[in-house]
Amino acid sequence: MAGIAGAGVLAMVVTACGTGSSDSGGSGDGEGADSGKGTSKPVALAVESTVREGTWTGSSATQRVKIAPKRLARGTAADLEDVNLDDDLKGRVPYYLTVGYTNTGSDAVTQPGPEGNFTVTLADGTPGTPVSLWNTNPLATGSGSGLPDDCDKGGPASVPPGGTATVCQLVMVPEGHEPATVAYSDETGGTLLWKVGDGKGDDDGLLAAGTTAESSWKDGTTKGGAVPIRVTPKSVRAGSLTDLSDYDLSDTSKNTVPWYVSIDYRNAGKEKLLPVMDDGVGLRSAGGRDVRPLPLLDLSFSASGEGEGIDQCRGSVPNTRLQPGSTLTLCGIYLLPKGDRPSMVSFQGEGTGVKPLRWRAG
Template sequence: MRRRGMTMGFAGVGVLALAVTACGSGAGGSGGDTGGGSGKGSGKPAAAEALRVESAVRQATWTGPDGTYRLKIAPERLARGTAADLEHVQLDGDLKGMVPHYLTVRYTNTGSAGLSRPDPESNFTVTLADGTPGKAISLWNSNPLATASSSGLPDNCDKAAPASVAAGGSATVCQLVMLPKGQAATVAYADEGGDTLLWKVGDGKGDDGDLLPAGTTADSSSEDVTTKGEAVPIRVTPKSVRAGSLADLGDYELSDTQNKMVPWYVTIEYRNAGTRKLLPVMDDGVGVRSAGGLDVRPLSLLDLSFSRPGEGEGIDKCRGSIPNTRLQPNSTLSLCTIHLLPKGDHPAMVSFEGESEGEGEKVKPLMWRAS
């Protein structure tokens, strides 16, 4: 039985409403004490640490209640706060220990119709070097009689977005994004047209965290289905991560969404470091997380090349030939997996999940930088 030690579920960004428990405005009494740092006790937001971020303006689309609109869009500022910024905010359990980041974006309505209730900022996220996306959240004030914001977040990140933006008009909005500890690497926008827009934070590399350098050999295990599920030690080495062409998959039936994406080929070498033979199915444990924050499992394709000449030829360089026999002890085998990503996105992290060695035991997943 396969027992994967890791469930990777970071795809997408949810918007979560939080209750602000402090009362009154920053101008009056203790209710204005909203965080640590230089702002503590002053009634003013603590200064957030500004991070260098690309600010190139890109063409984008956003879908609202009345249709899809064309925009010009770009991050304008990114700053990292501290937990003290939210000391008066009730955080859900999965957000505790995360670090608030304040992402200010500017967009211009380039269409001929006005935008009603626009929120393109909610399509933005900030990701770590391994592709882990932040969680965008909004705040609501639990004191309806307050005359001003009771949270006092840096960069006006507790202010409401505009109710509308006229044709040709622009808006600047701050989005509060909670990130696990680590150095941000990328700002990403999920375009409504299906593509992903990326901007580097700093040099775009973030920090290593638990990531292994690309191409590093690491130890894991694989299930030996011929001996009642006992795990066999293996050595795992990522060999290459490269983009392909959608034409490579021309002989396969893809969905409308998949037909707008780009295949990425991940080749990994496996060495049987045990004393028993292995079936060559290790590629089941491969995953990719993208710079845009998507978690992507391998694409399953039914190869009918035995019945229709030419079928699958476009991806033969990736897939190669998989032996019908088992992998012998001290022998190696390279397998390639195919992962579909939106245009503009690219793999940030490659992972491998080995099988457990027994009931209740888990194998630590391996994670490498994609490049």
């Protein structure tokens, strides 16, 4: 049995009844394990622990909190042998994220759950999946599953003003990768980020920022197959929301920061191309978000030759083509919540068998 619990997943724990032990075979320290399952201690990773100010939005109110990771440890799949997980989580690696927070508001926080807003992300921004465990046997006297760091237990029912709590969040991360970031997101207070180790994670095929790579492109004007092109990310830079003051943004966009991604495209083929290669560009953030470019209706077409967009980020020039042997620069605008930042820039070319390109954002 599994379901959606906030941004994460709810999973069922199979427990013994009233024995003070769990069918999962131990708590990670080897005590009480008679089958050899789950006896390995989780491996602690270096994680930044700077306390930061943020918010947590519950069902009825938004509360101010100070919050930070305290410990991050990598477990093994054997830890969850007696947990009913969704199929898409099987084969992933459990990470135990212990966090502490203080209620800095003037009211008590009831049924708090800020740990559910945490995740662990990879170098390319791929987020782990937070999982909340549900003990199917409320009469069991011992730990629900024997998982380390009390990750099978809920947090306090209430935290008074000035009160503190320490809780644990279980996050499932794709196997074979080292996490780069611990991320906390709240719809009101934006995103908070902490480095895991040096904050770089593993490469996983990511190209260094600014590396030129081969791809191809095909549009409605090409007569044959896809045209070979060379793609080079030039810059990823933050702007200001005031840059977009002439546009009517949605309310959800008004607590964001625009990021400008500029990419050079060189036509290495023999046919002209429409300057719309930015349709293949994507961005993923350190907070685990996949972001598409902001569509802007530009009414400033003129004989000046300026491209679509805003002064800080110009795109294609209307009624032009990218000639063979020529290069053009296109710029896209991506909105991210305050505190978040780009992690990976991607480009999906056109043509048979063309593979996506992925670069570190910086």
